[in-house]
Amino acid sequence: MIIVSHRGPYSFTRDADGSFVARRGGGGIVSSLLPLGASRPDLTWLAAAMTADDTEAMAAGAGDGLALGVRLVDLDPDLHHLHYNVVANQVLWFLFHGLFDRTRRPVFDIAFRAAWEAYAEVNERFAEAAADLAPPGETVLVQDFQLMLVPGMLRARRPDLRIAHFTHIPFCSADDMRMLPTDVARDLCASLASGPAGFHTHRWAAQYHDTARAVLGPGVSVRPPFVASLGPDIAALAAVADSAEGRTATRAVEDAAADRLVVARTDRIEPSKNIVRGFLAYDRLLEARPGLRGRVVFLASVYPSRQDLDEYARYTAEINEVVARVNDRWGTRDWHPVILDDSDHFPTSLAVLRRSDVLLVNPLRDGLNLVAKEGPACNRRDGVLCLSTEAGAYEELRDAAVTVHPYDIEQTAGALDDALTLPLDERATRASHLRRLATARTPADWLGDLVRHAGE
Amino acid sequence: MIIVSHRGPYSFTRDADGSFVARRGGGGIVSSLLPLGASRPDLTWLAAAMTADDTEAMAAGAGDGLALGVRLVDLDPDLHHLHYNVVANQVLWFLFHGLFDRTRRPVFDIAFRAAWEAYAEVNERFAEAAADLAPPGETVLVQDFQLMLVPGMLRARRPDLRIAHFTHIPFCSADDMRMLPTDVARDLCASLASGPAGFHTHRWAAQYHDTARAVLGPGVSVRPPFVASLGPDIAALAAVADSAEGRTATRAVEDAAADRLVVARTDRIEPSKNIVRGFLAYDRLLEARPGLRGRVVFLASVYPSRQDLDEYARYTAEINEVVARVNDRWGTRDWHPVILDDSDHFPTSLAVLRRSDVLLVNPLRDGLNLVAKEGPACNRRDGVLCLSTEAGAYEELRDAAVTVHPYDIEQTAGALDDALTLPLDERATRASHLRRLATARTPADWLGDLVRHAGE
Numbered sequence: 007m008i009i010v011s012h013r014g015p016y017s018f019t020r021d022a023d024g025s026f027v028a029r030r031g032g033g034g035i036v037s038s039l040l041p042l043g044a045s046r047p048d049l050t051w052l053a054a055a056m057t058a059d060d061t062e063a064m065a066a067g068a069g070d071g072l073a074l075g076v077r078l079v080d081l082d083p084d085l086h087h088l089h090y091n092v093v094a095n096q097v098l099w100f101l102f103h104g105l106f107d108r109t110r111r112p113v114f115d116i117a118f119r120a121a122w123e124a125y126a127e128v129n130e131r132f133a134e135a136a137a138d139l140a141p142p143g144e145t146v147l148v149q150d151f152q153l154m155l156v157p158g159m160l161r162a163r164r165p166d167l168r169i170a171h172f173t174h175i176p177f178c179s180a181d182d183m184r185m186l187p188t189d190v191a192r193d194l195c196a197s198l199a200s201g202p203a204g205f206h207t208h209r210w211a212a213q214y215h216d217t218a219r220a221v222l223g224p225g226v227s228v229r230p231p232f233v234a235s236l237g238p239d240i241a242a243l244a245a246v247a248d249s250a251e252g253r254t255a256t257r258a259v260e261d262a263a264a265d266r267l268v269v270a271r272t273d274r275i276e277p278s279k280n281i282v283r284g285f286l287a288y289d290r291l292l293e294a295r296p297g298l299r300g301r302v303v304f305l306a307s308v309y310p311s312r313q314d315l316d317e318y319a320r321y322t323a324e325i326n327e328v329v330a331r332v333n334d335r336w337g338t339r340d341w342h343p344v345i346l347d348d349s350d351h352f353p354t355s356l357a358v359l360r361r362s363d364v365l366l367v368n369p370l371r372d373g374l375n376l377v378a379k380e381g382p383a384c385n386r387r388d389g390v391l392c393l394s395t396e397a398g399a400y401e402e403l404r405d406a407a408v409t410v411h412p413y414d415i416e417q418t419a420g421a422l423d424d425a426l427t428l429p430l431d432e433r434a435t436r437a438s439h440l441r442r443l444a445t446a447r448t449p450a451d452w453l454g455d456l457v458r459h460a461g462e
Numbered sequence: 463m464i465i466v467s468h469r470g471p472y473s474f475t476r477d478a479d480g481s482f483v484a485r486r487g488g489g490g491i492v493s494s495l496l497p498l499g500a501s502r503p504d505l506t507w508l509a510a511a512m513t514a515d516d517t518e519a520m521a522a523g524a525g526d527g528l529a530l531g532v533r534l535v536d537l538d539p540d541l542h543h544l545h546y547n548v549v550a551n552q553v554l555w556f557l558f559h560g561l562f563d564r565t566r567r568p569v570f571d572i573a574f575r576a577a578w579e580a581y582a583e584v585n586e587r588f589a590e591a592a593a594d595l596a597p598p599g600e601t602v603l604v605q606d607f608q609l610m611l612v613p614g615m616l617r618a619r620r621p622d623l624r625i626a627h628f629t630h631i632p633f634c635s636a637d638d639m640r641m642l643p644t645d646v647a648r649d650l651c652a653s654l655a656s657g658p659a660g661f662h663t664h665r666w667a668a669q670y671h672d673t674a675r676a677v678l679g680p681g682v683s684v685r686p687p688f689v690a691s692l693g694p695d696i697a698a699l700a701a702v703a704d705s706a707e708g709r710t711a712t713r714a715v716e717d718a719a720a721d722r723l724v725v726a727r728t729d730r731i732e733p734s735k736n737i738v739r740g741f742l743a744y745d746r747l748l749e750a751r752p753g754l755r756g757r758v759v760f761l762a763s764v765y766p767s768r769q770d771l772d773e774y775a776r777y778t779a780e781i782n783e784v785v786a787r788v789n790d791r792w793g794t795r796d797w798h799p800v801i802l803d804d805s806d807h808f809p810t811s812l813a814v815l816r817r818s819d820v821l822l823v824n825p826l827r828d829g830l831n832l833v834a835k836e837g838p839a840c841n842r843r844d845g846v847l848c849l850s851t852e853a854g855a856y857e858e859l860r861d862a863a864v865t866v867h868p869y870d871i872e873q874t875a876g877a878l879d880d881a882l883t884l885p886l887d888e889r890a891t892r893a894s895h896l897r898r899l900a901t902a903r904t905p906a907d908w909l910g911d912l913v914r915h916a917g918e
Contacts, residue, residue, distance in 0.1 A: 104564055105564060105565060107563035107565075108560055108561060108733075108826055108869075109561060109563075109733035109738075109773075109777065109826075110738075110780075112869055113739060113742065113869065113871055114867075114869055114870040114871055114872060114873075115742065115746065115871040115872060116746065116871075116872055118872075119872060179635060179637065181635065184851070185869050186869075187867065187869075187870045187872075187873065188867060188870075188873075277564075277565035282565075282566075283569060286569065286571065290571065290572065317565075321565065324566075370564055370565075395640070411570075411643065411644060413564075413568055413569065413570055413641050413642075413643075414570040414643045414644075415569055415570055415571040415572075416570060416571060416572055416574075416575060416643075417570075417643065417644075
């Protein structure tokens with residue numbers, strides 16, 4: 007089996023003595039698949055070399071001692087920048103999450119055409135590498151929006167392969183898709199439509215199916231997509247929590263929480279995560295419920311990413327501003343209403359999830375949101391989940407979560423209030439129901455579904 | 463018959479001697495309906511008093527001498543501000559045109575709840591005034607997004623009336639509508655769904671029908687909407703063109719154009735009109751086609767509105783910047799590539815439409831865009847229309863227009879190039895086809911449709 011994804015399971019750096027060291031890569035796909043990969047000796051992972059060290063390490067044989075087979079595609083840095091930063095992150099991510107400020111963006115000019123050609127070329131390089139690597143009839147599982155053209159390109163090269171594509175982010179409506187240049191929208195839809203295409207939820211699958219048919223027109227048949235939701239890796243979470251580092255983090259979080267009620271969130275800093283409105287709702291909660299002042303603390307593990315892009319740097323500044331405002335308004339000598347942790351330290355994020363009384367997951371739009379399942383799976387306090395209707399996970403968890411309307415601050419403040427004041431017995435019943443729903447699917451279930459659909 | 467709209471057909475100001483003078487009001491509804499009103503003695507127009515002068519003029523009997531009956535609803539200025547600027551212009555307009563920068567807006571907080579109550583109260587005041595005014599069985603035609611709750615409220619007060627609502631702007635998808643607080647989305651849809659609701663195009667009518675059913679759920683029946691497109695008032699346009707003011711404007715525009723090819727646009731400065739990308743496309747055209755430099759001029763009648771809102775002031779500044787850039791880049795001592803006219807002087811805009819060789823109408827989203835019909839209806843040069851797929855008028859005019867993709871600058875530049883270089887005989891054939899399509903419907907047809915549907 008071959009997994010094809012933009013980011014690989016490892017990145018390589020040089021040790022003090024010049025030898026290469028493999029580190030586990032970041033991102034949700036890697037953390038879900040890596041434990042599975044170790045138990046599947048037939049698995050090869052094809053990904054982009056992200057740095058010169060990656061390329062040199064592979065050339066020096068550093069990939070040989072790893073728990074699973076890794077092949078890296080070398081890419082010219084300028085080409086890779088256009089593919090990844092310009093097309094994938096600044097156009098497709100914003101399009102599929104509904105984040106464009108349309109008055110100003112997107113603008114599809116001649117510079118975009120060059121970037122689009124780079125996107126197609128990088129996809130072609132992945133298809134070529136997979137075609138070279140795959141024995142006859144092999145299963146090839148292509149991941150996400152950075153590689154949307156790979157399925158079509160690979161099928162053209164190797165009709166014998168069993169290829170599936172899986173999208174981890176939302177899909178957009180036909181009206182939104184038509185914001186792309188006409189040929190770009192068509193190429194993206196045609197590649198996915200040529201075979202099995204999977205999504206975390208029925209909502210995104212249906213949206214994709216409608217959109218692809220509208221964009222491709224009546225002459226082109228679109229294979230009905232499949233739905234395969236991912237679940238948390240409970241054993242891996244437990245191992246982190248029980249490690250020395252995990253226990254240290256747990257103590258630090260306990261100290262920060264003192265005996266207060268804990269509202270928690272853990273997110274990459276990203277506009278779609280709706281972090282600012284979350285703090286506005288908390289501010290409103292403290293205003294409306296004086297009894298909560300001093301008794302509650304918001305532990306927010308939110309860590310920067312993509313800070314080289316203006317939009318992300320600006321959003322980070324807006325988060326810092328609103329947090330400062332809330333702490334200035336309500337804080338006392340002994341109490342910081344919000345404690346922000348931007349360390350991107352997984353054991354700390356996990357300790358926060360375990361300690362939380364209420365977990366706020368309020369995205370504007372989200373493919374799944376694995377945190378919404380990891381939180382309930384590892385929580386130790388019968389914690390309540392306040393979950394946005396716009397998170398993919400809402401489809402599975404809605405019956406046991408408190409619903410959040412992500413644009414409605416008043417409603418969100420009310421949801422937090424409801425969650426904090428739920429009677430103990432109802433908390434317990436709800437938490438056990440939630441735990442059952444959140445752990446109903448494992449990474450192995452998800453991978454099994456992909457393999458099965460690739461073969462159909 | 464009673465027409466209910468936010469803005470009335472006249473506004474009143476005081477003369478030097480203190481007596482009141484009526485001036486024709488602005489906006490598309492007024493310019494389309496006023497000529498009809500004069501020929502219908504049974505018509506009363508109910509609108510908001512926009513200023514203290516309006517209120518005082520009506521009290522002093524200034525409405526008596528007008529060509530049609532006018533009643534004004536007096537509103538507290540603070541209440542009116544919340545209704546009109548906050549809810550109608552900053553929320554509903556942005557929602558229905560897809561203009562929110564969702565990372566930051568909308569935020570539905572406690573201040574919005576107060577504004578929403580003001581919106582409902584103003585709508586109730588209109589419903590009350592219409593109920594007081596209407597004889598039994600009267601036809602009442604309620605206009606647009608400022609008064610979306612009026613149909614439901616008026617039906618509750620007066621089940622005997624024949625009430626229709628007509629939306630002049632686009633309608634949004636269910637996913638977008640759910641950005642509103644749940645009860646707000648439901649109230650808006652329920653009011654329209656309770657009776658005949660009309661739209662300019664099948665696209666917005668279908669969108670409304672889908673959205674209202676999704677928002678209201680299976681228990682509520684939604685009346686299928688009707689489609690009634692508006693057309694230009696050709697006689698009124700001709701009267702302006704033939705007036706002394708019109709002839710002066712024509713000469714001024716001829717002088718500005720010299721013997722050059724004229725690309726034209728005429729728009730209120732408004733993000734949905736996509737004015738900046740239009741100039742970016744023109745810039746690209748001059749870059750790609752050196753032969754056009756000095757031979758073409760872009761006459762742009764774009765006039766400011768709502769400049770008290772930050773978003774509009776910012777957009778105006780962005781337009782001025784891109785125009786300065788294009789003129790700096792390509793201009794010579796004898797040639798300004800873009801001539802901007804921000805005077806909001808209708809005879810001048812009309813003279814530009816008549817003189818244009820190519821008319822650019824490239825909105826991001828637009829209910830109809832009457833300019834796309836007025837331009838071809840009055841043009842004297844076999845002008846070509848470059849029309850966005852996202853303008854409502856595209857549904858009727860597509861066969862005779864050159865298609866514009868509003869986000870795709872390369873494509874738009876190519877469309878302008880095609881339009882400028884069309885062979886003369888094809889220009890003539892196309893222009894006559896376009897004129898036929900653009901004038902197929904008159905304001906009287908539109909009003910007749912509304913009256914008929916109100917009675918069904």
